[in-house]
Amino acid sequence: MKREIAERFSPFGEADCESEVKLLQGDYSDYFFYHTRFNAQSLDRDTYLIIGRRGSGKTALGQFFSFQQMLPQAIAIDVDEPVVFERVLEAMTVALADAREIAIPRLAKVWDFVLWSVIFRELQDQDPQIRAACIFGDRSGKISSFIRHVINGLLNRVMETETDLVDQLAAIFEDSRIQAGKEAVFRVARRKPVIVAVDTLENYGLTSTPVLWATAALIQCGSEFNRDFAHRGVHIKIFAMAEIFPYLRESIILNPLKCIRNEIYLHWRPKDLMRLVSWRFSNYLRAIGQLAPVSSPINWDQNQDVLEKMWKPYFGADITNGLGRKEETFPYVLRHTQMRPRQLIVLCNGIALEAKRSGTFPRFSPETVVKAVNRVEVALAEEVINSYSSVYPKVGRILEALSGLPMIFKGNELDKRASHTASEWQGDYSPLAFRQLVAELGVVGRVRYFNAAQGIAAVDFEYSTERRLPLLVSDLCAIHPMFYRQLNVQLNQNLVVYPFPDHEEYQDLHRPLLLEA
Numbered sequence: 001m002k003r004e005i006a007e008r009f010s011p012f013g014e015a016d017c018e019s020e021v022k023l024l025q026g027d028y029s030d031y032f033f034y035h036t037r038f039n040a041q042s043l044d045r046d047t048y049l050i051i052g053r054r055g056s057g058k059t060a061l062g063q064f065f066s067f068q069q070m071l072p073q074a075i076a077i078d079v080d081e082p083v084v085f086e087r088v089l090e091a092m093t094v095a096l097a098d099a100r101e102i103a104i105p106r107l108a109k110v111w112d113f114v115l116w117s118v119i120f121r122e123l124q125d126q127d128p129q130i131r132a133a134c135i136f137g138d139r140s141g142k143i144s145s146f147i148r149h150v151i152n153g154l155l156n157r158v159m160e161t162e163t164d165l166v167d168q169l170a171a172i173f174e175d176s177r178i179q180a181g182k183e184a185v186f187r188v189a190r191r192k193p194v195i196v197a198v199d200t201l202e203n204y205g206l207t208s209t210p211v212l213w214a215t216a217a218l219i220q221c222g223s224e225f226n227r228d229f230a231h232r233g234v235h236i237k238i239f240a241m242a243e244i245f246p247y248l249r250e251s252i253i254l255n256p257l258k259c260i261r262n263e264i265y266l267h268w269r270p271k272d273l274m275r276l277v278s279w280r281f282s283n284y285l286r287a288i289g290q291l292a293p294v295s296s297p298i299n300w301d302q303n304q305d306v307l308e309k310m311w312k313p314y315f316g317a318d319i320t321n322g323l324g325r326k327e328e329t330f331p332y333v334l335r336h337t338q339m340r341p342r343q344l345i346v347l348c349n350g351i352a353l354e355a356k357r358s359g360t361f362p363r364f365s366p367e368t369v370v371k372a373v374n375r376v377e378v379a380l381a382e383e384v385i386n387s388y389s390s391v392y393p394k395v396g397r398i399l400e401a402l403s404g405l406p407m408i409f410k411g412n413e414l415d416k417r418a419s420h421t422a423s424e425w426q427g428d429y430s431p432l433a434f435r436q437l438v439a440e441l442g443v444v445g446r447v448r449y450f451n452a453a454q455g456i457a458a459v460d461f462e463y464s465t466e467r468r469l470p471l472l473v474s475d476l477c478a479i480h481p482m483f484y485r486q487l488n489v490q491l492n493q494n495l496v497v498y499p500f501p502d503h504e505e506y507q508d509l510h511r512p513l514l515l516e517a
Contacts (some may be wrong), residue, residue, distance in 0.1 A: 001031060011362070012117065012348040013280045019058040022050050032060070033279045035300045036272050041264050042237060043070050043195075048226035049219060052266030053242040053463060054202065054387045055342030061266075062197045062239060077122050079115075080199035080442040084144050087116040088114060088214055088376060093192070096147035100213065106252055107217030108224070109169050117150045117237065120181055124362040125176055125189045133181020135172070148344055189233025197237045215240070216252040242266075243440070245385055246468060265466050268339050270500070271303040272292070274330055274458040276341055277348050278310035281362075290362050315351075321364035324453065325496055329369060334499055335506065336377050336482050338463050343380050343482075350376035359432040374485065381486040384441055388393060392437055394424045398445060401434075401489065406490045408447060414438065423470070435471045443483050445469070445499060455494045464500075 001009070007022060013031075014020045042050055042061055052058045059080070059138035066076040088110050121138050124131040131138065136153035139146050143467045156169050172178060185194065201217050229235075234237050240248070242265070249256050280298060284293040294313055298303045307330070312447060315329045334353075337343035351372040352480035357362040358368060388395050401417040425433070438444040446469060459478045462469035478497050479489050 001027065001283050001287040003289075006180075006284055009284060009285045010345075010349045011281055011352040011499070012277050012345045015342055015346050015349075017063060019055075021063060028063065029030070030063060031278045031280070031283060032067075032323075035275055036268075037063060037431060038072065038264065038266060039068065043235075044262070045070060045230045045235070046226070046262040047234050047264055048222045049228070049238050049240060049260065049263040050266065051240045051242050051245050051263055053340060054337075055340040055383070056242070056266040056268070057341050058199065058239040058266065060341075062199060062237075065195045065237065066196055073191065074193040074195055075123065075188075077118060077196045079118060079143055079196065080492040084114070084147055084198075086326050088147075096378060099250070101254060104213050104217045104220060104252075106166055107214055109166055111218050111221035112225065113154065113169050113172065114147055114150065115198075115221070115428070116178070116182070117184060119194060120198065121146060121233070123185055123194070126192075127184040129180045129184040130188070133184075134179050135175065135177060153512065184230045185234060185268060186229075192290075193233045193235065195235045195237060197239070199239045202241060210441050212244075212248065212252050215244070216248055216254070219248070219253060220255075220259045242463075243391060246440075247426070259265055267464055267466075268341065270330070270339070273298060273308050273334065273339065273341065273344050274311060275303065276399070277344055278306050280345070282310055282316070282350070285362055314362055314366050315369065316366060319369050322370060323491060323496075325494070327496065330368070331498065331510070333369065333373065335496075336373050337380065337498070338384065338461070338482065340478070342384075346380065347373065347376050377482050378485050380482045384443075384482075385486075387487060388437075388441055389442075393426055393439070394443070397421075397424045398434070400436060400440075402483075403436065403441065403488045404488055404490060405479060405482075407493050407495055408474075408478045411435075411471050411477050412473040414444065414471060414477065415473060436468070439469050439471050443480055443487075444471060444477050445476050445480060446471060450476060452495075455496060457495060457497045459497055461499050 001024070005027070008023060011377050014023070020031065038061060041047060049331055050058065050061065062078055062080060065074070066078070068074065078091075084400055088107065102373075106502065117136065120130055124134055124138050136150045139149050154165075154168065156174075157166050161168065163171070171203045188194070196336055197482045198218065200218065201211060218238060218241065222236050225234075225236045249260060251495070253259050282291060282295060282298070285295070292313055295309050298309050311330060315333070317329060319329050319332055320324055320326050321332060333347060337347060351364050352361060354368045354372040354375075356363045358365070360368065385399065392398065398421045401420045405413065405417075414435050416432040418431040419430075422429045422432060435444075442461045442463040445459040446456050447459050449456070451457075451459040459480075460469060463478060479487065480499050480501075481497050482499075483489070483492065
């Protein structure tokens, strides 16, 4: 990172990948953190579905495909414009009046047509037969504009021939130019693998049937596309929102066992998050000439090396929290996030800002860390609530029912609080729905270990699972620490809540050694 760019950058990076790419431009690949398991997993030939919550790194992973070296000379095609969904739906307005079992397979055929049209356009300079397969033109510019042009061409042909859309699509794919174009793509892909990354919409409601069906159809199309073409060097990678995915799997996708397989969930481990923010901080400090001698060189694949040379020299080893309890600094900071890169980056940037104000930057005193966490955690909580605003209208008002709860409580208290939210629901209220909402958002979790004498509770939250986390009336429940201020939680218990998943990395609950392998 150049100094002039670093001076415009936040110490731990920006809150969104788009801003980083814009600022760094061609240097983004040098800033990208390669030492995570998701990079290799996402490029596996059998992987076509990648699921993550907002801020979990989906956009950054999509960028990675363009400069990765695991598939040498790969051609990456990024379809990340939400307007693409609108174009696909325009083509299927009539079909959306059909039953789900009819509409989704038809939508899947439209997606297949769109994907191949984009591939032909992007690879047209590789082979004359690929250029000839661009039967609706090869218009340059944004992919969304091109897809609009292609869809319009398709619909015009349907009107002119008075045929059914699906029949017309079948005829198009039987066209000798299309068949020859596909074979030419496969020949190119033997030398230069093709990766098509498709991002889905970020925030839409469960009542938006067309978008839900279009997303389910994309996943079905991706499953079939991967099965038929990945072994020939043409790969598809679909990024799906974890906030919506449970509903797609349970109620919308026609055959989950067939369409959902080998999926990746962007569930970050503590050691990977610590290395990620440390990597970014080291790049920043080196660029501005403030990297301490102890911080170089570092083996970025050795967690303890990163902890000792990059985390502790700047953050310190321990802090005293707001309840007067001594904690290790990293677990303290991490437990005020939901284990997502964006949240930890925003929180660390908040700590850096406090340190600059107090004149200690680039080192952060315990008081600075605690003060910044108290200030930033409300914004992090609000961001989580906002990400579900379309799924649960009035979600902020509904969550107000949790105000004033203790840090740990019995599950039956949720049903008592649920009744106060009935007027805020749009006809779907029930105590079960309320419990599902607070679990989905990661506001309330289920305690799996509680030791009052030690003052420690370890809690499972749904955001770290691949399935739903049911909260029963008999469960011992806990509020996530990130929501304490947002919900005015009673902090009168001498207790530390660790919102980490049930994993071998968290076996020492006394003093969590979160960074061990």
